[in-house]
Amino acid sequence: MATTRDRQLVEQWRSIQDSYFRTAGAIDRALEAKFDIGLNEFEILDLVAESTDAACRMKSLGERTPMTQSAVSKVVDRLEKAGLVSRQTCADDRRSLFLELTDAGRALHESAAVEHRALLKENLG
Amino acid sequence: MATTRDRQLVEQWRSIQDSYFRTAGAIDRALEAKFDIGLNEFEILDLVAESTDAACRMKSLGERTPMTQSAVSKVVDRLEKAGLVSRQTCADDRRSLFLELTDAGRALHESAAVEHRALLKENLG
DNA sequence: CCAAGCTATATGACACGTCATTGAATGACA
DNA sequence: TGTCATTCAATGACGTGTCATATAGCTTGG
Incomplete structure (x- = not known):
């Protein structure tokens, strides 16, 4: 039964x-064209840039974006390969990593x- | 310069x-679990179901969804393989196709x- | 202090979307 | 009517996301 309420919802x-x-x-096309990074890459960069604490952050990134844990991991791979962030090992929990913008990363961001x-x-x- | 306006936009x-x-x-998970089709498949099905005219529609579908032309083509491939729609050749323009729900397609929809x-x-x- | 379980991240197989290109049919115009 | 451009749809190569799993490190209860 297709109610008008349904139609409204669909619209x-x-x-x-x-x-x-x-x-x-x-946004994606513009960033791609001008900075050679995609929207997801930028959003991770943006999250890293706004993180002030030196906490272990791969984990916390996952909580602040709709991306999957494994998606985040791969985005970070690309950012790292591009020299925009670096993964730092975390002294108090060696499973964890935290991320740092490189100078290039900060500039691009x-x-x-x-x-x-x-x-x-x-x-x- | 990060203005508060910027922060609002980002939020x-x-x-x-x-x-x-x-x-x-x-929606995607629910449809996948109960009907074994993804959201994009459903949305094409939905568009076909609400098309009353017998016009050639592969084209017009492309105009009513954010999907690419080639994405639509592949979604329709899957729907056709699943026996939910059929591609009909179009007499007045043999480049075009229009789509029809099969009985199974109508029921599932x-x-x-x-x-x-x-x-x-x-x-x- | 060890075993069993839990947590943080990485990885491989796979599905799906995009871009560029192709093939076929149509249109337009000399 | 013959050429050239245009339009509709399909396809292959490729990138990226997801799910399931692997690996390594932490934690807790006996």
């Missing part, structure tokens, strides 16, 4: 999807964040 | 991401739509 959902994909797509914020503003109104 | 964006992924994820709507209501409030 609402499609509009969410649409604006989500448009925004994410625009600063420019990319400007772009990111601008596109958010443009797309979220 | 807003993360909250959108979060609710988008939670909703999409919940009816049950799955109930679940889909329920989860939307639950997640979109």
